[in-house]
Amino acid sequence: MDVKVKPYKLPDIDILKDKNWPDYQFKTWIPDEIYIVLGQSNKMDKSLNLDQVAKDNVCVYRRPSGGESVILTPNTLVIATTIRVQKLENPRKYFKMANAKIITALSYLGINNLNQKGISDIAIGDKKILGSSVYRTSQVVFYQAILNVSESTDLMEKYLRHPLKEPDYRRGRKHSDFVSSIFKEGYMISIQKIKEKIH
């Protein structure tokens, strides 16, 4: 069982690395394969089904932001933004700002019953379709989100353990009962179209 965690080098990190942050920048990308991304202080043995991850040779990264582990696949959309800040404010403000933009875009595509749940999730009804987290310094807030467009929860059950911390609205539900996708909720919208609309 040899799983190595790599520092986060996936495409959205580019907007954080360039220190000449504009007031606001935005990046979306579609993963080309399956990746697992740990939150800043997630422990692999607590978060992942390590045997399975090792067996399938899945790449594991650790992102700079907080939150629980996630799976990126070609059926998910990664959304990232940086906001240049003068002072540190309540992170809920940034979750609200970024999530509002995404909710608006998805609403334009005809998706209903969207709402922000927990600290920073976006849900359709009480099923989570997007998780987000934030890394912030005194100069910049880096928001990262994973939107599940059409990925089955089978992969989550396969690679991820039940999170150590969960939002109240999860109520102990396992991945397959708690997480949904835009497709599963009955919206047949291509990931490209969603990417274009959100961008």
Place this chain on the structure above:
Amino acid sequence: MRYIFNFPDIGEGLDEGTIAEWYVEKGQQVSSGDALVKMETDKVVTDIPSPKTGTIVAIYGKVGETIHVGNPLVEIEIEGVEGEAAQEEAKTDFTTEPIEEGAGVVGTMEVAGNAAFLPSSTEGAAQSKDEENKPARKSLATPVARAMAKDLGVDINQVTGSGPAGRVIISDIKKFHSSFGQASMEKTIIPDQTELVSYEPLSQIRKAIARNMLESKQQAPHMTVHEEVEVSELVSVRSKYKAIYEEKEVKLSYLPFVVKATALALKKFRTLNSQLDMENERMIFKNYVNMGIAVDTVDGLVVPVIKDADKKSIFELAQEINEISNKAQKRTLKLEDMQDGTFTITNYGSIGGLHANPVINYPQAGILGVGRLVKKPVIKNDNIIIGTVQPLSLAVDHRIIDGGDVTRFLNQLMEYLADPISILMD
């Protein structure tokens, strides 16, 4: 003067965080605003800046340790400020900044010494004025605990606080709710068996169907034309090849022929393989034919798509129809199986219907309804014979397709179906 800097509520309403990285060490000089420590809460990793300029004289907690809101993070020796003056400064800091949405934020976290608690809500102060007139006590609580209590329907004044100064924190609400709230919920949710109607939530698929049907009917004025075509030759071709296909474990129905014939007809009448783009005031003609096949499942209607249907053989179409049908029944269709259709066929004949007014799979331009084959008297070469008749119902978006186009398209389609060899020749 030593200034004790406590871990502030960074605004998520959580009562703890984990130390991810220390940026400073004991004895280090820091300026106001310098990052002291990287803390992680449930969703946020954040640098916590120093509220003061001075020297770090103590650090509390190691990397990986959990610190509760209100507990000390560091002690800073502030130069040039002594005794009570420093305490006053700290107290002033505590109250100067406004608190956003009732929660502490990093910009206002200069909380020092024993005053290192979140600012209490104003309700505590108001209480003293009205205390005599109110029969029940009013709890001190963090804003997030108050919000959670409201969400869960918990009377916060009934909850005993375990936070600083007896403040009610979220773990108190959770505990109270799990012990009392659950019990009361269980008592109240008893289905009434005497109801004359029952309510069931809509499934996601039903919601999607409802939404799509409504959109289609609202956006596209439908026109439907009904036709019948005599398909005895198709019946004999199909029966001839059915057994051959079965050897290859492929079930041959009439549908692959209808799909192929329709796809070829669409290549000739491109308006039916188009869509109207009102926003940009233009037509979008599709130079490929992706045929949606409406499949009836126990959950409702789904429409998987056969890509490039015009380029596929009858055998390939039969194979693919079998596959998507199986997937639909097993609910294993993926988004990509159902995307990018350019025209749709609905085969209600397989269940028994004859004619229908099908609803267009918007924004496509048309949908073909295929009824069940029936034996009927037909006239061939001036003789009345028993023929096998295939009913067809074609609904189109009348904004972009006129009656003439529909008729010409149907004529071509019927020609193919009446003479299946022509499908292969064209």
